[in-house]
Amino acid sequence: MDHKDLQLYDVLIIGGGVVGSACARELSRYRLRIAVLEKNLDVCFETSGRNTGVCHGGFAYDPGSLKARLCVEGNRMMGQLSEELGFAFRRCGKVLVGNTEEEYARLLEVLAQGETNGATGLRMVDEAELHALVPSVVGKFALFSENSGILDPFMFTVSLAENAAQNGAEYFFDNEVTGIRREPDGTWVVQTLHALFRARWVINAAGLGCGKISDMLGITGYKIIGSKDDYILLDRRMGPLVPMPIYTVPSNTYMGIHVSCTVHGNVLLGPTAEATDDLTYYGVAQHNLDYLYAESMKIWPYVKRGDYIRTYCGILPKWIDENGKIGDFRIEIRDDIAPRAVNLVGIESPGLTASVAIARYVIAMMQEREPFAENDAFDPVRPRRPRFADLSPEEQARLIAEDPDWGEVVCRCEKITRAEILSAIRNPLGCATMTSVKYRTRSMMGRCQGGYCQMRVAKMLEEERGIAPEELVYMRRDGHPFFGRVRGEDPEGGTR
Numbered sequence: 066m067d068h069k070d071l072q073l074y075d076v077l078i079i080g081g082g083v084v085g086s087a088c089a090r091e092l093s094r095y096r097l098r099i100a101v102l103e104k105n106l107d108v109c110f111e112t113s114g115r116n117t118g119v120c121h122g123g124f125a126y127d128p129g130s131l132k133a134r135l136c137v138e139g140n141r142m143m144g145q146l147s148e149e150l151g152f153a154f155r156r157c158g159k160v161l162v163g164n165t166e167e168e169y170a171r172l173l174e175v176l177a178q179g180e181t182n183g184a185t186g187l188r189m190v191d192e193a194e195l196h197a198l199v200p201s202v203v204g205k206f207a208l209f210s211e212n213s214g215i216l217d218p219f220m221f222t223v224s225l226a227e228n229a230a231q232n233g234a235e236y237f238f239d240n241e242v243t244g245i246r247r248e249p250d251g252t253w254v255v256q257t258l259h260a261l262f263r264a265r266w267v268i269n270a271a272g273l274g275c276g277k278i279s280d281m282l283g284i285t286g287y288k289i290i291g292s293k294d295d296y297i298l299l300d301r302r303m304g305p306l307v308p309m310p311i312y313t314v315p316s317n318t319y320m321g322i323h324v325s326c327t328v329h330g331n332v333l334l335g336p337t338a339e340a341t342d343d344l345t346y347y348g349v350a351q352h353n354l355d356y357l358y359a360e361s362m363k364i365w366p367y368v369k370r371g372d373y374i375r376t377y378c379g380i381l382p383k384w385i386d387e388n389g390k391i392g393d394f395r396i397e398i399r400d401d402i403a404p405r406a407v408n409l410v411g412i413e414s415p416g417l418t419a420s421v422a423i424a425r426y427v428i429a430m431m432q433e434r435e436p437f438a439e440n441d442a443f444d445p446v447r448p449r450r451p452r453f454a455d456l457s458p459e460e461q462a463r464l465i466a467e468d469p470d471w472g473e474v475v476c477r478c479e480k481i482t483r484a485e486i487l488s489a490i491r492n493p494l495g496c497a498t499m500t501s502v503k504y505r506t507r508s509m510m511g512r513c514q515g516g517y518c519q520m521r522v523a524k525m526l527e528e529e530r531g532i533a534p535e536e537l538v539y540m541r542r543d544g545h546p547f548f549g550r551v552r553g554e555d556p557e558g559g560t561r
C-alpha cells in the first residue's frame with residue numbers, strides 16, 4: 066500500500082501510559098486528529114499501574130532539572146485535574162523521618178533544595194509534632210511536606226485516556242510499534258504488529274520502550290537501565306495508622322524505604338531498588354519481602370505478615386547520561402534528525418505527578434514549530450460514575466430503585482456492585498481484559514484478591530463481550546484464565 070493511501074493523523078502517540086494519555090488529553094484541546102498506539106490491551110498496564118501513587122512535592126530533584134520543574138507544576142495541577150476527571154486524590158502531606166545529626170543536616174539540604182525548586186509547604190517538625198501528625202511512626206524529627214499527596218494511579222491514567230477519547234482521540238490497543246520511517250513528504254509511517262499508521266507528528270511516550278522507539282526514530286544511542294522496585298501491599302485494616310506517606314531520609318539517587326498509604330486506605334511497604342537489564346520481569350523474590358519487612362519495621366513497627374494481601378513491583382526506566390549518571394527527563398525535538406517527532410526518554414519518578422505538566426511542556430515545544438488551532442468543543446470534564454460504597458444509604462436506595470444491578474454486590478471486600486462492573490466494561494475505551502475491570506472498579510483488589518468475585522466478573526465480561534470462557538484474558542494477550550472444561554455439558558441442563 067502506498068503511504069498516501071493511509072489515513073493521515075496529525076499526531077501519533079506511542080504508549081498508553083499516564084504520559085501518553087496526558088499528551089492525548091492535552092492535545093485534544095486543539096483541532097488535531099490524534100491516535101494512541103499501545104502494545105497492551107488497555108492503558109496503564111506498565112509502569113503507570115505499578116507505582117506508589119504519591120503526588121510528590123518536588124524537593125527531591127536537582128535544582129534546574131526538568132524533574133524538579135515539572136514535578137512542582139504537576140503537583141500544583143493535581144487538585145483541579147482530580148475535580149475535572151474524577152479520580153481520587155488527597156493532599157494529605159508526607160513526612161521524611163530522621164534520627165541522627167547527619168540525617169537532620171541532610172533533611173535541611175533537601176528542604177533548601179525544595180525551596181529553590183519552588184516547592185511550597187515545607188518545614189522541619191520536632192518529635193512532638195511528628196507524632197501529632199503520624200502517631201505510629203518511629204523518629205525524632207522530620208521534614209514535613211504539606212503539599213505532597215496520594216492519588217489513584219489507575220484511575221488517573223484511565224480518566225485522562227477516557228477524557229481524551231471523549232474529545233476525539235482514538236486508542237489502538239494490541240498495536241506494538243515495530244518500525245518507523247520518514248517519507249520524503251515529511252510524514253511518519255509507523256508500523257505496528259497489526260497495521261500501518263501515518264502522521265505528521267509522532268510522540269515517543271513508550272516508557273520502558275523509550276530507547277527502542279528512539280532508535281526507530283533515528284535518535285540512537287540512549288542507554289536505558291531498569292531500576293526494579295518491589296512492594297508489599299497491606300490490608301486496609303492498617304490504613305488508619307498511616308495518615309500520610311512516611312519516608313526515610315533520601316540519598317541523591319534513592320528515595321529510601323517508605324511506608325505509604327493509598328487513597329483507598331491500604332498500606333504499601335517498599336521499594337527495593339535493584340538495577341536490572343530485564344525490563345519485563347515482574348516477579349518478587351522472598352528475600353526482598355524479608356528485607357522490606359525488616360526495614361519498614363524500623364520506622365513503623367506495626368507490620369504483620371498476616372496483613373500482606375499482595376506483592377508487586379514496578380520498573381523505572383533510568384537513562385544513563387553522557388557522564389554515566391542517572392539523567393534528567395530528556396524531552397527533545399531533534400529538528401536535524403527527526404523533525405516533528407517528540408522524544409521522551411527516561412521518564413522515571415516523578416513521572417506520575419509530572420505527567421500533565423510534561424504533556425503541556427511537550428505541546429509548547431510542538432507549538433514553537435507549528436501553532437495549533439483551539440478545539441472549541443473540548444470538554445475537560447469526564448462524566449462521573451458513582452461509587453456505591455461512597456454513597457449515603459438514601460442515595461444507594463434511590464439507585465437500587467432505578468436499577469436493581471446497583472443492589473447486587475459482586476465484590477464483597479470493596480463493596481462493588483454489578484452496575485459498577487457493567488459500567489466499567491462499557492467504558493469509552495472498550496474493555497478486553499479482567500484487569501481492565503479491576504483497575505476501573507477495585508473489584509479483585511480487596512482482602513480476598515478476587516477469591517469471591519473473580520468468577521463473577523469473568524462471567525459478566527464473557528456475556529457482555531459475547532465470548533467463550535476460553536477466549537477470556539486476564540491481562541496479557543495470551544493470559545487465559547480458562548483453557549477447557551473440567552466437566553462436560555449436561556443435556557438436562559447444569560453440569561455433570
Ligand SMILES: Cc1cc2nc3c(=O)[nH]c(=O)nc-3n(C[C@H](O)[C@H](O)[C@H](O)COP(=O)(O)OP(=O)(O)OC[C@H]3O[C@@H](n4cnc5c(N)ncnc54)[C@H](O)[C@@H]3O)c2cc1C
Pocket residue numbers: 079080081082083084085086102103104105108109110111112113114115116117118119120121240241242243270271272273274275278294336378379380381412413414415416417418419
Ligand atoms: C515502583 C515505582 C514507583 C513509582 N512511584 C511514583 C510516585 O509515587 N509518584 C510519581 O510521580 N511517580 C512514580 N513513579 C514513576 C511513574 O510511575 C512513571 O514515571 C510513569 O508512570 C511513567 O509513565 P509513562 O507513560 O512514561 O510510562 P508507562 O506507564 O510505562 O507507559 C508506556 C506505555 O508504552 C507502551 N509501549 C512501550 N513500547 C511500545 C511499543 N513498541 N509500541 C506500543 N506501545 C509501547 C507500554 O506498553 C506502556 O503502556 C514510580 C515508578 C515506579 C516503577
